Amino acid sequence: MKERKMKLITVAGVMLIATVIIGGLIFGPFNKLLPESLRRKLGYDTTTTGVITARLIVDFNGARVNVNTTITFQENETATAYSILIKANLTLKIKEYQQGIYIEGIEGVTQNATHFWWYQINGKDGTVAANRLDLRSYSAWLVSWIFRRY
Missing domain, CATH: 1.20.5 (Single alpha-helices involved in coiled-coils or other helix-helix interfaces)
Structure with missing residues (x-):
């Protein structure tokens, strides 16, 4: 016993x-x-390195003139859908959550009752918080931030 x-x-x-x-x-x-592929699925930053250049488009949906610029990240720089906005020297209004950073406003254009900010990578909708998506892991060549209607 x-x-x-x-x-x-x-x-x-x-x-x-x-x-x-x-x-x-x-x-x-x-x-x-954890393996990088699993870390990406769980929404964590990945450790992929290398220089990456991506085009940034910010579509203000008529609220102001759109941004269309090219940004290059060096090997030692974090390259995310959030950091590309910072590197472009855009004024941001953010809210931090446990899951990551949410963009509430870009260049003074903030979410409201009818519109919100959404991002796409290479034309596909983002699936995790902006600071959790590693651009290198997605071979990103285009990052779009769109002021969308609900």
Whole structure:
């Protein structure tokens, strides 16, 4: 009976330790140990390096003149859908959430009851927070920020 109880405690302990380790890998500070493809699916920044050049288009939907410029990121620079706006020296209004950064306004044009800011990478809608999408991982050549209607 005592031996069976010890086995049960050992199994429970091993399961608890495995849960903590896996949880730390996926949600904690150790997520950098995960494969890059899984990190991208979970919405974390990736470590892909290399110089990347992308065209940035900001479509204000008639609220002001659109932005159309080319931005180059060096190997040591973070290249995300958020950082391209910063590198273009645009004034931003942001809101930080646990999931990442949400863009509320660009160059004084802020979301309202009818419009919001949305981004696309190479013509496809963004699926994660702007600061979590690594442009290098998507071989991004075009980043579009659009002031869309709800």
